[in-house]
Amino acid sequence: MSLPIPAPRRRLTRMGLCALAVVSLCLGTPALAAAQAPTPTPGPPTSAAKPMLSPEEAHKRALREATRLGNHSYYDATKVRDDGRSSQSLSRLATAAAFPAAPPQPDTDDCLASDDAERKEGRTYNRLLWCQTIEYRARYQTIDQSGNVKYWGTNALRWNMVALGSNTQRAIRVFWRPVPGSVKYLDWAGGSVIPSQLLFAVRADCAQGAPLCSTTGAAAFNTWGDWNTTTAWSSWDIEAPALANDSTREKISSLDWHLSTDGRSPGFPIGGGQTIDLPFRCDSADYFSRFGQPHDRACVFTTVIPHLQYSRSSPKHGAVAEHIYEAQMSPDTTYPAESHRKVIPGKWMNDPDAPSLHRVEGSGAIASANTTWKNYACNRNGAYTPITGLPPKTPQQEAEKWQCDEYPFRATAEGASSGTWDFSVRWVPKAQNGSAGGSLISYFFDDRILFVNDPFWVQINP
Template sequence: MNPLRRLTSAAVCILTVTALCLGTPALATAQAPTPTSDPKPVLPQKEAQRRALHEAARLGDHSYYDADKVDADGHSSQSLSRLATTLAFPATPPQPDTDDCLSANDAERKEGRTYNRLLWCQKIEYRARYQTVDTSGNVRYWGTNAIRWNMVAMGSNTQRAIRIFWRPEAGSVRYLDWTDPTVVPSTLPFAVRPECAQGSSYCSTSGSAATNSWAGWNTTTGWSAWDVQGPALANDSSREKITTFDWHLTTDATTPRFPLGGGKTLDLPFRCDSADYFSRFGQSFDRACVFTTVIPHLQYRLSSPKHGAVARHIYDAQLSPDTSYPAEGHRKVIPGRWTNDPDDPALHRVEGSGTIAKANETWKDYACNRNGPYNAVTGLPPRTPQQEADKWQCDEYPFHATAEGASSGTWDFSVRWVPPSQNASAGGSLISYFFDDRILFVNDPFWVQINP
C-alpha cells in the first residue's frame, strides 16, 4: 500500500497548543502532562461491562479463542494462552502478538484494536497545532508538528495492573506550515504519560512522563513503559473484588511561548479482580487485570477431528433446538450462540463442582438415561451397538459448568452421544478457555461460535 494513502486512512488526533499573549519565542524542557479533566466517575461494574461489550460489538473486537489449538494436555498454541501464563511484565511488548496486532488496519482507529483480553494496540498519527492569541483576542496559527506512534497495552493474570508501552515511529515526525524563522519546531518539547481516568484515589500510574524534543523523538526506537495499577477497594469483601477503570494517554507540547495545551487519547476500559479459583499447571493466578472492550467467545469447528462431533451437537442445539433431545412439550430455547449482539442470551460460568453444576449433571443424566421426568419417548435414544462398543458418552449443551445448564429453570438443553475422545477434547478446551479469557464465576457472559 502507498504509505501516504495509508497515512490519510488512519485516525489523526490533534492537540492545539495555544498561548495567551505574544512574546519572544523561547525553548524549554517538556513539562509533565497534567490531568486534562476532572476524574471520571467509577461506573457500577455491570454498567461498565455492558458499555464495554457494546463498544466491542460496534468495533468488531473479539477474543478469537480457537478450541482446535488446545492440546490434549491443556496447553494452547495461541497467543492468548501464552500471555495468560506470563508471570511478570516484559520490558518490551510481547511478540509475535504485538506485530500481529499492529499490522491490522483496525489498529489505526482512534479506539485502537483490542486484540484479546490481554492485549490492546494502536498505530496512529498525532498532531500538535501551535497558535497564539494576542490581548485583543486575535488568533495566529504558527504551524503543526505531527508524529506517528505505536502503543501497546498488556493485561496480567498475576497482578492487578496493566502495562502501557509507547514509542514513536522513527522518522515519522513532520513539521507542517511553519514559516516564521524565529521558531524552530524540531526543538519544541513533547511529553507523554498514561493516566488513570478515575484519578489516583482509585488507580495510579507508575513512572514519570517520557519527554523529548520533536527531533529527539524522530530518532527514538526504544519503548517507554508505565504500569497502571488497579487496587481492590478497601471495603470490598466479595470473593473476586472486581473493580473497573479507564486509562488514557496524556500529551503535553507546551512551552513558555505556548503555555496552554495538553490532550489525551480516548478512555479505554479495563477490569481487575482477585478471584482465587484460577490455576494452571500447579501455578495460582489469583490477581488479574484484563481488557473488557472485547467479546469473550469460544470457537469450535465442525471440521475438527478433535471435537467435530461436539461442535455439530452445539451447532444443532443452537440453530434447531426443537430437533434435539430431550423432547419438551414447548418450543425449546437454548442460549449461548454468538450473533454479534451482546444483548443476546449468553452463558455464565459456575463452579465445576458446585451446586449448580451438580444439578446440571443430574438433569443431564435424566435425559441420557430416560428416567426422572423423561421416558423412552422424550429422553435420548439408547446408543447404537457400535456406539455402545466404542463407549460413546452423553454430551450436553449448554455446558454443565454454566448457570444455563440442564437444571436451569429458564433455559432448555440438549444431549447427544459423542465419541469419548472428542467429548474430553471439547471439555478440556472449555476449561482452558475459562482460564485464558479470565471468565469469572457468574459475572462474565460468554458465547460459543461454531465455525465450518
C-alpha cells in the same frame, strides 16, 4: 489520518481570553529558553477524577461499544494442546508472571497492521491486548493582549501504542513510541522558533485516580527532532489494587485509562490534553489456576465480545462441535424431547443482546443440578421416559465407552437444570468429550471468564 487529538483542558485567561483548541498550544509571545521537561497531568486540572462504574454498568457499556466497533475476542479450541496449553499467544501472555519489556509478537504487529488500529478507539485485539497507530498533531499559536491570535505552525507525528492486560497482576502495561521518521513540521515560516527543538511529552494515566488506580513511571519527553529517530518503547504500568472495603469474591474494579499529552515548550508554556478514555477491568477472583499455580489477580480489556470456537471437522472434538451446532441450529431435533419448542442459548451472532452463557462454579449447586438433569435425559429416567430421553448407546458405542455430552455446558447457569432454557444431550466419543471439556476450561482461564459476571458465546466452525 488525524485521530485522536486530545480534548481541550479548559478555558484560559492570559493577557486576554483564549479558548485552547484541541490541537493548539495557547500562550503569550514566544521566547526560547532553557529546555524544561513538561509533565503531563492525569486529566483536565479543573475536573474531578472520573467516578468508577459498577461492574454491571461497565459491562453493558463495554459490550455496546464492542458491538459498535466490531471487536470480538475468540478462542479457537483447535489450538489447545492435549496438555491444556494453547498455542495462541494469548495464553502465553496470560500466564506470564511479569510484563515483557516490549510488546509481544506476533500479535502486536498483527494488531497494528489492521485498519481498525487507526481509529481513535484503537483496536481491542483480545481480552489481553489493545493497540493503536494514528497521527497526532500539535498546532502552535499565540495570543496577544488584544486577543489577536498568531498561528506559528504545526508539528505532527505518528505513534504506535500497545496496552497489555494480565492474568497475574491487577495492572495493565501501556507501551508507546513514535513511528521513526514520521515527524512532520507543517506551515512553519522560519524565524526564532525552531520546531524540531520544541518539546513533546506523553504518559499513560488512569482516569479515576487514587485510591482506585495509579500510574508508575514518569512522563516520556523529548524534542520533536529526537522523537523522529527514537525506536525504543516507553512504558507505564497502571495499577488498580483491590479496595479494602470490597467484600465480594471477585473485587472487581471497572476503570478507564488514557494517554496524556503535553506540548509545553520554552516560549510555549501552555498546551496539552488526553486521548479518549478506554475501559479495562481488574479482579481478584480466587478460582483461577493453571497447572497448580493460582492466578488470583488480573486485568483485562472488556471492549470485546468473547466467544469460544469449536470446529465440526476437528478430529479432536468434531463430534462435540456437531452436537453443539445442531443444538443451536435445530434444537427441536435434539434429545431430550420436549412438549414445547426448545430454545437453547449461546449461539455466537456478534450481538450482545443474543442469549448468552454464564460460567458457574464447577463444584457448586448449579453445576451439580445440571449433572442430575443431564443424567435424567441420558438414562431415560427422572423427568424423562424411554420415549423422551436419549436413545441408548449402540453396541459399538458401548464397546468404545462413548459418553453423554450436554449443551449448554455443565459449568453454565443455562445448563440442563435451568428453568428458563432447554438443553441437548448426545453420545460422543470419550476422547473428544474430554478434549472439548479441556478446551472449555482453558478458555475460561485465558479469557478470564468470571462466575456469572461475564457472558460468553459459542461459535461452531465447519
